[in-house]
Structures are given as structure tokens and as C-alpha cells.
Amino acid sequence: MHISEGFLSPQVLAAGWVAAGVGTAIGLKKLDPDKIVRVAVFSSVFFLASLINVPIGPSSTHLSLLAPMGLVLGWSVFPAVLVALLLQTVLLQFGGLLVLGVNTVNMALPGLIVYLLFSSRVRRGNAASSFAAGFLAIMLGALGVGTALSLSDPEMAGAAKVVFAAHLPLALVEGAVTFFMAGFLKKAAPDILN
């Protein structure tokens, strides 16, 4: 899901920073100061969870948890993702600083979209919506990655399609994890989803 340094054109990088800046500004404005610690703790949980490798067929992948993050954090997903990605860049050298804006948009926007589309249904315990939220968030993220690559260089258009298709198994896994996680939270701590 991360785009590394060197792939994107300056125009796409600049557009990514503008979009991430707008999203983060709105997210921070809507963030109640009393909830900052909660957002920070959740952000760190998602940061750490994304480092866990989960077997998928003969291979393994790491979870992105875009949908659970969106469903739990709402608009705060933008600052939370920006901070988590900045820490990943500084501590682990995943992604990069120039591409931080584009990566933030690619990961936070799908989270926000699934929050706006599915949060009320997930809160009511609709299992299909939980799965759909997890699946859709990953595919939207992959679409964002593909679009950024295609816009940067027309020669990358074919590779962008490969990237999009390669995210399909991960989307199914994320759909399943979101489905089970939403069910668990609905039973054990429904206030977290509110």
C-alpha cells in the first residue's frame, strides 16, 4: 500500500500534500482535545497491527486495517494516519517523507469513505457491511496507489493495473478481519464503534 520514494512526479507529490493537508486540517478541527490520547493510542495500535504478518495462501501479508481505523476514528483518521506513516518513515523507513502526503490520502481517504458509508450499519451489527467496509477500503486504497502511479508516468499504467489486481487477496483477508473485529467490538465494547 505504501508508495516508496522515486516513483511519483512532483505534481502528484504536491497534489498529495495539498489533499492530505486539507483532510488533516478538517480532522484536527473536528478532533475534541479530550479525545487526543484515545486517537493516539488507537493510532499506535493500528501502526503496530500493520506490522503483524498474516498467512495468506502459500505466502503472507501484513494487515492494513484501513476500515477498522476509519470506523473507529471517523474524521480523525487523517491526522492519525499521517502521524502513523510519519513514524513508520522515521522509525522503520517504510514509505518516505516526500510521498507521505500521497500515502496519507491513499490510506486515510478509504477509511473516511467507509466510515461515511458503513459506520451506522456496522454499529447496528450488519455483518455484510463490516466485510464490505474492509474489502472496499483496501480496493479504494489500491485504486489510489494505481492512480498516483499512472498520473506520474504513463509508462507505469500497466504496473498500476498489476498493483490493483495484486491487492484483491489482501482485500478479502481485510474484509474477513474487519467482519470478525466489528462483531467482537459490537459485543465487547460497542462504545468504541460510536
Add this chain to the structure above:
Amino acid sequence: MRILRIDVFDPRCRVLCALLLAGALAAARSLPGLLTGCAVPVVLFFAKGSKDLIKNLLHVNALTIAVWLVLPLTAPSGWLAGLELAFLVTCKLNLISVTLIRMVAELGIEQIDSVLIWCRVSEKMRVLLLLTARYVFLLRDRLGTMTRAIRLRAPGLRGKPLYAAFACMLGTTLIHSSDRAERSMLALNCRGGMKGFSQCRPLNWRFQDTLLCAFFAANAAAVVAVSL
């Protein structure tokens, strides 16, 4: 062997210089442009012990294997154009990564926070960054223990039961974290709230910082000029 002390420069200068050069390298569309800008990253590579940096670069370059396989097969202009692009992207990736790791990532969170204060980034954002960094280290062990527990108790778990186990583990961590966040917020409020949570470290811009900025700006301009 240490041949250059980057640490003597002001953090603001390091971030500014790194972004200038990295931006110019990202804009380069040809090999001559990249060659013009490669001297500084090469010097930075050897500026300190390179063991950790090489490890990081190996990690970063793992992705480039896929790039070298996919781009020649999918480039609309043919496999040669794909190979050229893969080579260009690999060079850019390494040069930009070395520059940013050495100049920015090695500053550490506390100095990056000082730079963010100087950039007038909102206090909410800075507090969020510091708290997230703190909780990453606090929760890392807990999540690691739970993951080990799942793998020990059911090493052969696959498919749906495995995903359910991971989802419940993450859900449990979220619930515990939520309780912890409420207690932390209470403690913070008892100590006077968020105001002044993040204190600016003294920064000292000197003449050598101005010189370094001028050098990086000239280098970045040369990269852009050659690339055009």
C-alpha cells in the same frame, strides 16, 4: 569511519536541505540529472557508520525486485523503456532514501517535534505525534506477546479461524487501549492538561547552516537544470 559530522547542523537546516535535494531528485527525469545530484547522497552514505543504513536500504530495495519484473512487462513503449524506467526509479529511490534517512530520520522524534514547532504546526498534531510515538513503544510488547500466544496455542491455524483469532486479538488490544487512554487523559488533565505538553528544544541557526542550505540549494538547482 566517521568522516563528516552531520549532527552539528541545526535540525531545521537538515530538514530544509533534505527536502530541497530530495524534491529535485524526485523531479529528475533523466540519468544525467540524477548523476548531478548523486554526490551529496554518496557523501552522506559514508558520513556515519553504514551498517544500519545498508540494512534499511536492503529493506527499501526489496520492492525494486517487483519493479524490475513488472515494469519491463507492462510498459506501453516496450520492455526497453520499462527497463530504463525501472533503473531510473531504483536510482531515485536509493538516492532520496539515503538523503532523507541521514538528514531527517536520524534526527529522532524529539528534534522533528522541535522543527514542527518552528513550522507552526498545530499543537494538537504535535501532541498526537508525541503520544503516538510513546504508545507505539508501550504497546509493542503487549501486541507481540499476544501474537506469540496465538502462534503457540494454534500453530497450524489457517483461514477463517486464524483471521477470527487475529481480529479478536486486535479488538482486545483496542479495548484495553481505550481504558488506558481514558486513564492517561485523566492524569494529563490533573497535571494541567495539554497546554505546554510539548516544549520546544532550543535551536541554534548558525552561519554554517546558511552555507549548507546554499550548497544544497545550488545542488538542487543543478539537478533541475540538467534534467530539463
